[in-house]
Amino acid sequence: MSIAYETFMKQYHATGSEKANGYSRNAFIGLAPEEKEEVFRLLVTELPWSVEWLFFLDAARALPIVTEAEQKGRSDPFGDTYKLQAAIVNHTCDLTFQEHMIKDYPAYHKRKKPLVVDAINRTPTNNFTIDFFKKLILTETNEDAVAGASMYFLDSLKMPSLTLDDRVRYDRLLNKLRSDDTSAKLEAIAESEQVAGSAHS
Known part of the structure; x- marks a missing residue:
């Protein structure tokens, strides 16, 4: 029995927070062919x-x-x-x-x-994902989903955030995108796309 297989089985049978940590890479390096077959089968069940x-x-x-x-x-x-x-x-x-x-x-x-x-x-990242994030910002009621979409929208546009001024603008736009004010959201989307277009033109 290889060390990798022993490591895998220990992690496979783990419980609680230890199980939640998932597998480590060394549980898969050095498996014998028959061990690899068994590990693959067990992974399918998970x-x-x-x-x-x-x-x-x-x-x-x-x-x-x-x-x-x-x-x-x-x-x-x-x-x-x-x-x-x-x-x-x-x-x-x-x-x-x-x-x-x-x-x-x-x-x-x-x-x-x-x-x-x-x-x-x-x-x-592509036009489909950017449009998806934009749609969520404007229509989704789940605050956590909107928060993620707002950040990912700005990041997808490669919004500059290196300088202090850039960071202040990034945070201002992010707050607008996450707000309950649709007009503020639309303004922030338009400004974000304009800034990103200028920065990368």
Whole structure:
């Protein structure tokens, strides 16, 4: 039995906060072929939490399994399918699954929505994600989701924040985006896009 396998099994059977810490990289380095097979099987039972390690262990074999789990989980408002979708996007660059994340967002329970926003931010930035964050700023009532979308919107535009003046402006725009005043939100969006356009032109 390899040290890696012993490490994995110890972490697999952990409970409480120790289990919440997840796996360490050394639990997967140096596994014998038959151990790797068993570890892969056990990781499948822990989806979606184990998705990144499943890809790490055997990306080619993981993809169809994760894709099938993604299809089955899309209708669950309390599920964590966004974890699978983000992992597929980042491992394959297939933005179809980013589209799934954006389309599925409204159906999630309010407790899940901020987590979905965070996950979308961890996928490649493009016009679809920027428009998604902008729409949330203007229409979402979940304060935590709006807070995340506001910050990610500014960051997606690569809003300058290096100098003190830049930081003051960034914070002012962020406060407006997070406010309850729709006109203030629209002003902040327009100013952000104008500043970002000037900074990167």
